[in-house]
Amino acid sequence: xxxxxxxxxxxxxxxxxxxxxxxxxxxxxxxxxxxxxxxxxxxxxxxxxxxxxxxxxxxxxxxxxxxxxxxxxxxxxxxxxxxxxxxxxxxxxxxxxxxxxxxxxxxxxxxxxxxxxxxxxxxxxxxxxxxxxxxxxxxxxxxxxxxxxxxxxxxxxxxxxxxxxxxxxxxxxxxxxxxxxxxxxxxxxxxxxxxxxxxxxxxxxxxxxxxxxxxxxxxxxxxxxxxxxxxxxxxxxxxxxxxxxxxxxxxxxxx
Ligand SMILES: NC(=O)c1ccc[n+]([C@@H]2O[C@H](COP(=O)([O-])OP(=O)(O)OC[C@H]3O[C@@H](n4cnc5c(N)ncnc54)[C@H](O)[C@@H]3O)[C@@H](O)[C@H]2O)c1
Numbered sequence: 001x002x003x004x005x006x007x008x009x010x011x012x013x014x015x016x017x018x019x020x021x022x023x024x025x026x027x028x029x030x031x032x033x034x035x036x037x038x039x040x041x042x043x044x045x046x047x048x049x050x051x052x053x054x055x056x057x058x059x060x061x062x063x064x065x066x067x068x069x070x071x072x073x074x075x076x077x078x079x080x081x082x083x084x085x086x087x088x089x090x091x092x093x094x095x096x097x098x099x100x101x102x103x104x105x106x107x108x109x110x111x112x113x114x115x116x117x118x119x120x121x122x123x124x125x126x127x128x129x130x131x132x133x134x135x136x137x138x139x140x141x142x143x144x145x146x147x148x149x150x151x152x153x154x155x156x157x158x159x160x161x162x163x164x165x166x167x168x169x170x171x172x173x174x175x176x177x178x179x180x181x182x183x184x185x186x187x188x189x190x191x192x193x194x195x196x197x198x199x200x201x202x203x204x205x206x207x208x209x210x211x212x213x214x215x216x217x218x219x220x221x222x223x224x225x226x227x228x229x230x231x232x233x234x235x236x237x238x239x240x241x242x243x244x245x246x247x248x249x250x251x252x253x254x255x
Contacts, residue, residue: 006032006033006236007029007032007033007034007232007235007236008032008033008034009033010029010033010034010035010088010089010235011034011035011037011080011084011085011086011087011088011089012029012034012035012036012037012087012088012089012090012091012235013036013037013039013076013077013080013087013089013090013091013129014026014029014036014037014038014039014090014091014093015039015040015065015067015076015090015091015092015093015094015121015125016039016040016067016093016094016095016144017036017037017038017039017040017046017049017093018038018040018042018045018046018048018049019040019042019045019194019195019196020192020194020195020196020224021093021144021189021192021194021224021227021228021231022038022040022091022093022094023038023045023049023224024224024225024227024228025091025093025224025227025228025231025232026038026049026053026060027049027052027053027058027228028225028228028229028231028232029228029231029232029235030053030056030058030059030060031056031058032232032236034059034089034235035059035060035083035084036053036058036059036060036061037060037061037062037063037076037080037083037084037087038050038053038060038061038062038063039062039063039064039065039076039080039094040062040064040065040094041064041065041066041067041094043062043064046062046064047062049062050062059084061083061084063076063079063080063083067092067094067117067121067122067124067125068113068116068117068120068121069124070120070124073121073124073125073128074124074128076128077125077128077129077131077132081132085136086132086133086135086136086139087129087132087133087139088133088136088139088140089139089140089141089142089235090125090126090129090139090140090141090142091142091144091231091235092121092122092125092126092129092141092142092143092144092166093144094117094121095117095118095121095144095196096113096114096117096118096196097114097156097159097196097200098110098113098114098156098158098159099200099203100155100156100200100204100208101155102155103155103157103158106157106158110158111158111161114158114159114161114162115158115161115162115165117162118159118162118163118165118166119162119165119166119169122143122166122169123169126141126143126169126173126184129141130173130177130182133177133180133181133182134177134180134182137181138180138181138182138183139181139182139183140182140183140184140185140234140235140239141170141173141182141183141184141185142184142185142186142187142231142234142235143166143169143170143184143185143186143187144166144186144187144189145163145166145167145170145186145187145188145246146159146160146163146188146189146190147188147189147190147248147250147253147254148160148163149162149163149164149165149166149167149186149188149246150163150164150167150188150246150248150254151254163188166186167186167246169184170184170185170186170244170246171184171244174243174244174245175244178243178244183239183240183242183243184243184244185234185239185242185243185244185245185246185247186245186246186247187227187230187231187234187246187247187249188246188247188248188249188250189222189227189249189250190215190216190222190249190250190251190253190254191212191213191215191216191221191222192221192222192223192224192226192227193221193222193223193224194224197212197221200212201213215253216250216251216252216253217251217252217253217255218251218252219251220251222249222250222251226249227249230247230249234247
């Protein structure tokens with residue numbers, strides 16, 4: 001009998017796979033039998049994750065790409081297909097944030113960079129994934145949004161706007177491609193202990209730090225393994241009737 005959540009024979013591509021949520025997910029889905037493409041702009045860290053996977057007997061390869069560059073994303077998906085065949089699941093996870101700042105004081109360049117990576121990056125990856133999935137009879141696109149894509153996020157409005165945009169892409173594409181057997185879902189975490197959040201926590205005063213850590217009824221940060229576990233389920237065929245939805249992993253913050 002096959003084990004629950006078995007991901008054997010699935011080719012899973014993860015952007016931003018060198019760190020945080022992406023790295024934890026790459027390690028977990030590889031341990032469940034997936035062939036994993038770890039992609040990131042950070043080659044050194046990405047190759048280290050691939051080494052860890054291979055050392056445990058998993059199958060993975062690193063492909064460098066900048067998701068904010070359309071040509072780079074086209075090359076990424078071409079190389080991924082050459083490595084393991086058409087992508088079955090893509091996890092569009094690469095993202096950046098910005099320093100919490102009153103909206104009227106945020107530089108336009110910060111806004112545009114957030115849009116380029118978090119929104120255009122997901123757009124480019126979705127297009128390339130869908131092209132391969134249409135040819136291959138189906139697939140699953142999973143976008144990492146945020147609770148900041150579902151409700152207000154004072155002082156991180158530029159980030160929040162991009163994540164609301166990701167939710168729009170997720171829902172529209174889910175309806176558009178359901179007939180083609182392509183599912184599109186999102187995952188919306190609240191604060192998770194990753195380098196991105198550690199960096200924010202290190203640069204705010206103690207009052208704000210405590211407020212961030214205790215922003216949900218569980219009064220703690222989430223751990224990357226808690227997001228990776230949900231993603232591994234989403235990657236599996238057990239989630240087969242789910243599309244156009246978001247999995248909210250927030251310790252009860254939005255309840
Ligand atoms: N950590 C949280 O609390 C949290 C909460 C909600 C949503 N998210 C989202 O989860 C995703 C992962 O975040 P994380 O916390 O693991 O962050 P992280 O900083 O640990 O990892 C992000 C990775 O994305 C890569 N990256 C950044 N820009 C890129 C680009 N242009 N091209 C390719 N790779 C690029 C980085 O090199 C890094 O390896 C992001 O989309 C983030 O917005 C995180």
